[in-house]
Amino acid sequence: MVRNxxxxxxxxxxxxxxxxxxxxxxxxxxxxxxxxxxxxADSLGVGNLVQVMTLVHFQRAGHKPIALVGGATGMVxxxxxxxxERNLLDEHQLKHNLDCQKRQLEKFLDFNCGSNSxxxxxxxxxxxxxxxxxxxxxxxxxxxxxxxLAKDSVQNRMGSGMSFTEFSYQLVQGFDFxxxxxxxxxxxxxxxxxxxxxxxxxxxxxxxxxxxxxxxLTTPLIKKSDGTKFGKSESGNVWLDAAxxxxxRFFQFWLNASDEDAQQYIRIFTLLSKEEVAALENEHxxxxxxxxxxxxxxxxxxxxxxSESAYLSALEASGILFGKGxxxxxxxxxxxxxxxxxxxxxxxxxxKAELEKGFPAVDFLSERTxxxxxxxxxxxxxxxxxxxxxxxxxxxxxxxxxxxxxxxNKYILVQxxxxxxxxxxxx
RNA sequence: GGGGAGAUAGCCAAGUGGCCAACGGCAACAGACUGUAAAUCUGUCCUCUUCGGAGUUCAUAGGUUCAAAUCCUAUUCUCCCCA
Numbered sequence: 001m002v003r004n005x006x007x008x009x010x011x012x013x014x015x016x017x018x019x020x021x022x023x024x025x026x027x028x029x030x031x032x033x034x035x036x037x038x039x040x041a042d043s044l045g046v047g048n049l050v051q052v053m054t055l056v057h058f059q060r061a062g063h064k065p066i067a068l069v070g071g072a073t074g075m076v077x078x079x080x081x082x083x084x085e086r087n088l089l090d091e092h093q094l095k096h097n098l099d100c101q102k103r104q105l106e107k108f109l110d111f112n113c114g115s116n117s118x119x120x121x122x123x124x125x126x127x128x129x130x131x132x133x134x135x136x137x138x139x140x141x142x143x144x145x146x147x148x149l150a151k152d153s154v155q156n157r158m159g160s161g162m163s164f165t166e167f168s169y170q171l172v173q174g175f176d177f178x179x180x181x182x183x184x185x186x187x188x189x190x191x192x193x194x195x196x197x198x199x200x201x202x203x204x205x206x207x208x209x210x211x212x213x214x215x216x217l218t219t220p221l222i223k224k225s226d227g228t229k230f231g232k233s234e235s236g237n238v239w240l241d242a243a244x245x246x247x248x249r250f251f252q253f254w255l256n257a258s259d260e261d262a263q264q265y266i267r268i269f270t271l272l273s274k275e276e277v278a279a280l281e282n283e284h285x286x287x288x289x290x291x292x293x294x295x296x297x298x299x300x301x302x303x304x305x306x307s308e309s310a311y312l313s314a315l316e317a318s319g320i321l322f323g324k325g326x327x328x329x330x331x332x333x334x335x336x337x338x339x340x341x342x343x344x345x346x347x348x349x350x351x352k353a354e355l356e357k358g359f360p361a362v363d364f365l366s367e368r369t370x371x372x373x374x375x376x377x378x379x380x381x382x383x384x385x386x387x388x389x390x391x392x393x394x395x396x397x398x399x400x401x402x403x404x405x406x407x408x409n410k411y412i413l414v415q416x417x418x419x420x421x422x423x424x425x426x427x
Numbered sequence: 428g429g430g431g432a433g434a435u436a437g438c439c440a441a442g443u444g445g446c447c448a449a450c451g452g453c454a455a456c457a458g459a460c461u462g463u464a465a466a467u468c469u470g471u472c473c474u475c476u477u478c479g480g481a482g483u484u485c486a487u488a489g490g491u492u493c494a495a496a497u498c499c500u501a502u503u504c505u506c507c508c509c510a
Contacts, residue, residue, distance in 0.1 A: 258464050289462040386457040
């Protein structure tokens with residue numbers, strides 16, 4: 001049952017670094033390992049999915065995965081990879097974020113499979129009764145300032161400044177590892193490569209304070225092939241929460257991956273086997289235009305994060321919005337189909353009478369519907385050829401809507417650019 | 428506490444009396460090309476606009492001047508060095 005976890009990570013491109021001995025340990029016995037999640041938002045984003053997948057593979061390899069939500073560390077703020085001091089979250093927000101993330105994590109792991117059932121822990125539970133004095137005596141005493149100062153996360157901030165709060169972060173996180181090692185027999189911590197410094201502070205603490213040995217491995221920072229940050233779309237962060245990023249948009253995010261990125265993503269974000277991936281890549285190369293990889297990727301991830309039916313509607317919507325048939329296929333849709341296609345697309349309601357007396361498109365798109373922030377912006381966009389109504393490009397800045405452009409006698413489809421849709425409901 | 432450097436649009440960064448809504452780069456958005464890709468090219472990119480303009484900016488508050496991002500004064504904040 002115990003498959004080689006590290007091997008699995010390697011071929012998927014998910015292994016960045018590991019402490020010597022980690023691979024041997026994991027190949028030899030079933031272990032407990034954990035990954036921490038930072039409660040900076042009330043939903044995990046696709047970026048966090050990397051760590052989620054790491055835990056999933058960990059469990060599939062027969063180990064016991066523990067997801068740690070950072071009720072305590074979230075109060076401090078991790079300086080890793082940040083060039084500026086972070087704002088502290090208030091307690092209510094923090095609690096809300098923790099609850100939401102917890103619910104999402106539960107979706108991916110198996111909590112009922114015997115000895116390697118997953119677990120979720122909150123480090124606030126062991127920090128809430130730990131006094132400051134106790135902490136600096138019992139924990140701080142074991143780690144030297146010199147050691148802490150040498151960390152990249154600290155060095156990078158020497159020029160721009162860093163509060164004591166964030167400086168202490170590595171100790172706080174280090175103690176998590178120590179605590180879990182001591183109380184739950186956790187031997188391995190995993191995380192993104194930016195967490196390396198924090199993680200080894202933990203192993204160091206275990207060595208010095210507990211005279212024990214612990215292991216760690218990190219996953220690479222996922223970047224797009226053009227070097228930019230992974231996980232953002234035109235409309236911002238891509239979240240796992242359907243209310244924050246609709247399944248349609250989520251699906252589109254993956255579908256829009258470049259060829260190069262799709263190869264990387266399909267290894268990281270799906271559970272497809274090495275052979276299946278290789279087969280897909282072959283197929284893809286024969287005719288890159290069909291975007292076999294992107295389709296497989298988007299399908300797999302959307303189904304696992306949302307559901308089969310969410311995937312099907314996203315697929316259908318995509319077919320209609322980007323398919324060959326343009327206005328005809330739109331006008332042939334039943335009202336119900338239309339609405340389901342546009343589920344998750346911003347909608348505005350407008351009275352029919354308003355349109356019938358003639359509504360200048362510029363005013364309509366800005367002041368009336370808020371699709372554009374101002375008339376000037378709407379005007380510029382139209383002039384630049386970036387606005388379509390019912391998939392027909394609006395050529396004339398002075399165009400006046402008359403109420404004749406209704407689909408199903410009830411809807412107007414406004415398109416900003418190629419990929420941003422708005423549905424106007426006329427009543 | 429002393430000394431030094433600095434604060435310009437989302438970010439980086441030029442500008443050191445008028446030609447400045449402020450060079451350039453990045454990011455972002457749109458267009459062309461394409462495969463809803465990449466690369467490339469083009470346009471937009473402080474706010475509003477009847478596209479003629481109008482309004483508000485260069486840490487903050489005052490001041491000098493016909494005229495200030497640029498000079499002066501005070502204040503706030505940041506970094507570095509010394510104590």
